[in-house]
Amino acid sequence: MAPFRIYLSFLRRFSTAAVTTASPAPITISKAKLKLRKVHDPDKALAIYNSVSKNPSSPLSSRYAMELTVQRLAKSERFSDIEALIESHKNSPKIKTETFLSTLIRSYGRASMFDHAMKMFEEMDQLGTPRSVVSFNALLAASLHSDLFERVPQLFDEIPHRYNSITPDKISYGMLIKSYCDSGSPEKAMEIMRDMEVKDVEVTIIAFTTILGSLYKNGLVDVAESLWNEMVCKGCELDNTVYNVRLMNAAKESPESVKELMEEMSSVGLKPDTVSYNYLMTAYCVKGMMGEAKKVYEGLEKEHDCVPNAATFRTLIFHLCINGLYDQGLTVFKKSAVMHKIPDFKTCKHLTEGLVKNNRMEDARGVARTVKKKFPPRLVTEWKKLEGKLGLYSKASNAAASSSSQTREVFDQEREDAT
DNA sequence: GTAGGGTTAG
Numbered sequence: 288m289a290p291f292r293i294y295l296s297f298l299r300r301f302s303t304a305a306v307t308t309a310s311p312a313p314i315t316i317s318k319a320k321l322k323l324r325k326v327h328d329p330d331k332a333l334a335i336y337n338s339v340s341k342n343p344s345s346p347l348s349s350r351y352a353m354e355l356t357v358q359r360l361a362k363s364e365r366f367s368d369i370e371a372l373i374e375s376h377k378n379s380p381k382i383k384t385e386t387f388l389s390t391l392i393r394s395y396g397r398a399s400m401f402d403h404a405m406k407m408f409e410e411m412d413q414l415g416t417p418r419s420v421v422s423f424n425a426l427l428a429a430s431l432h433s434d435l436f437e438r439v440p441q442l443f444d445e446i447p448h449r450y451n452s453i454t455p456d457k458i459s460y461g462m463l464i465k466s467y468c469d470s471g472s473p474e475k476a477m478e479i480m481r482d483m484e485v486k487d488v489e490v491t492i493i494a495f496t497t498i499l500g501s502l503y504k505n506g507l508v509d510v511a512e513s514l515w516n517e518m519v520c521k522g523c524e525l526d527n528t529v530y531n532v533r534l535m536n537a538a539k540e541s542p543e544s545v546k547e548l549m550e551e552m553s554s555v556g557l558k559p560d561t562v563s564y565n566y567l568m569t570a571y572c573v574k575g576m577m578g579e580a581k582k583v584y585e586g587l588e589k590e591h592d593c594v595p596n597a598a599t600f601r602t603l604i605f606h607l608c609i610n611g612l613y614d615q616g617l618t619v620f621k622k623s624a625v626m627h628k629i630p631d632f633k634t635c636k637h638l639t640e641g642l643v644k645n646n647r648m649e650d651a652r653g654v655a656r657t658v659k660k661k662f663p664p665r666l667v668t669e670w671k672k673l674e675g676k677l678g679l680y681s682k683a684s685n686a687a688a689s690s691s692s693q694t695r696e697v698f699d700q701e702r703e704d705a706t
Numbered sequence: 707g708t709a710g711g712g713t714t715a716g
Contacts, residue, residue: 351707386709393710424710431711461711468712496712531713538714565714573716598714605716631715 314338319352329663332359333368350390354397361398363663369398373407377414388416389425396429401438404429423453427462431469439466457483461494468501473510476501492518496529503536511536527552527560534566542570542579561593565602572606580606581615595622601630604638613641617650624657632666636673643677652679 314322314335322335333356353372360369373391381387388411395404408426411418423446430438443463447453455463460483467476476498483490495518502511515533518525530552537544545567549559564587571580584603587593600623607616616638623629635658642651655674659667674680 389709421709428710456710458709458711463711465711491711493712498712500713526712528713533713535713562713569714569716596714602714602716609716633715 328660329360329363329365329368332356333372350387353390354394357394357397364665366398366400369395369400370403373403383415385416385419385421388414389422392422392425393428393432396425396432399433401430401433401435404433418450418452420453420456420459423447423450423455424458424462427459427466431462431465434469436466436469439463455488457489457491457494460488461491461497464494465497468497471501471505473498473501473505473507477510477514492523492526492529495523496532499529500532500535503532508536525555525557527557527563530557531560531562531566534563538566538570538573540570542567542574542576545570559591561587561596561599564591564593565596565599568599569602572602575610577607577610577612577615584619595626595628597623597628597630600626600628601634604630605634608634608637608641611641613638613645613647617642617647617654620654620657624661627661629657629661632662632669635670639673639679640677643679648679651677655679 319335319338335352335356353376357369357372360366360372373394376382376387376391379387388407392404392407395401395407404426408422411422416422423442426446427439427442430436430442439462443455443459447455460479464476464479467473467479480490480494480498483494495514499511499514499518502508502514518529530548534545534548537548549563549567552559552563564583568580568583571577571583580603584595584599587595587599600619604616604619604623607613607619620629620635620638629635635654639651639654639658642648642654655670658670662670
């Protein structure tokens with residue numbers, strides 16, 4: 288049933304493509320990956336994926352394409368399509384290699400389908416795939432991505448006992464630590480860390496970073512600071528991510544403390560990245576210093592050679608809206624649409640409501656058009672309810688339509704870009 | 707990016 292659905296989806300896409308665009312010819316994998324990053328419609332994603340998966344040239348890359356496709360389908364809750372897609376790979380001779388099978392387990396995790404991941408792990412004997420810590424780690428990753436953090440300690444107890452070919456390594460332990468951190472127990476995570484030291488398993492910078500972030504989030508700032516000192520004393524090679532976690536904490540304090548820490552970052556030879564600048568921008572936003580926040584945003588590309596990401600847009604647009612700066616919010620929103628990184632539902636709602644309140648009906652409809660194109664079906668349904676409440680397409684609002692040729696231009700540009 | 711775990715939600 289499910290493979291047939293995929294086929295139908297593909298046909299559907301194929302027939303529209305035949306009418307509206309010139310050639311649906313087979314494409315290279317690198318092209319497919321570029322396209323997949325932009326496309327959010329699950330049927331389009333599947334069509335792109337199918338147009339390369341037949342081409343056997345580069346199997347390594349197509350795994351990545353699969354993960355992207357699965358993520359698109361997962362957002363639309365198309366679980367039977369995901370199952371069909373992933374299971375179809377079991378026919379490949381590569382299924383006997385543990386890394387390939389582990390990719391499939393991990394993909395199930397990306398779709399929060401932990402039971403399927405577990406089933407695949409258990410089927411390894413029948414499939415003739417040898418087991419090592421590689422597939423065990425894939426299974427742990429699948430439970431973390433499925434938000435089943437309580438399953439991780441359980442698997443940790445059971446699996447290595449059941450299969451003597453599996454010995455947890457530093458990455459397994461890293462995920463165990465993450466599971467405790469995600470369930471709000473950084474102290475328990477620190478116990479695991481001490482346990483690793485006893486067992487002579489390396490505590491990597493990633494494990495440290497996980498704990499550090501969790502300590503800050505749970506308000507255990509003093510413990511976090513002493514862990515940081517411990518890392519520095521041990522000569523741990525610090526990187527951007529661990530500094531970014533500290534910046535997260537500094538952002539709660541003040542923009543000044545963020546800047547100070549960013550200078551420290553530079554002085555140790557690290558270059559602040561998009562995430563770092565996002566924290567600086569956030570620090571200005573929460574203080575209501577929107578002019579300064581926008582300067583950070585504008586400097587991202589111009590001065591710092593960084594690309595704004597989804598969090599950049601989400602945070603900035605949200606705060607522009609709650610400060611009543613809908614016009615500026617709209618400008619930034621347009622940019623986010625061009626970059627296929629529109630903000631979340633709540634932020635889009637704020638923006639649209641604000642535009643309606645200011646009688647900018649055509650601009651509000653422009654935002655709505657983009658939202659409906661990019662959100663998964665469930666949210667589109669929700670969004671249409673909002674449109675009804677706002678009277679976005681009522682007669683009165685049509686009459687009030689104004690100044691929108693510019694809006695159309697930008698949204699049309701975005702539309703072409705998406706195909 | 708090539709095996710895999712870490713950072714942003716007002």
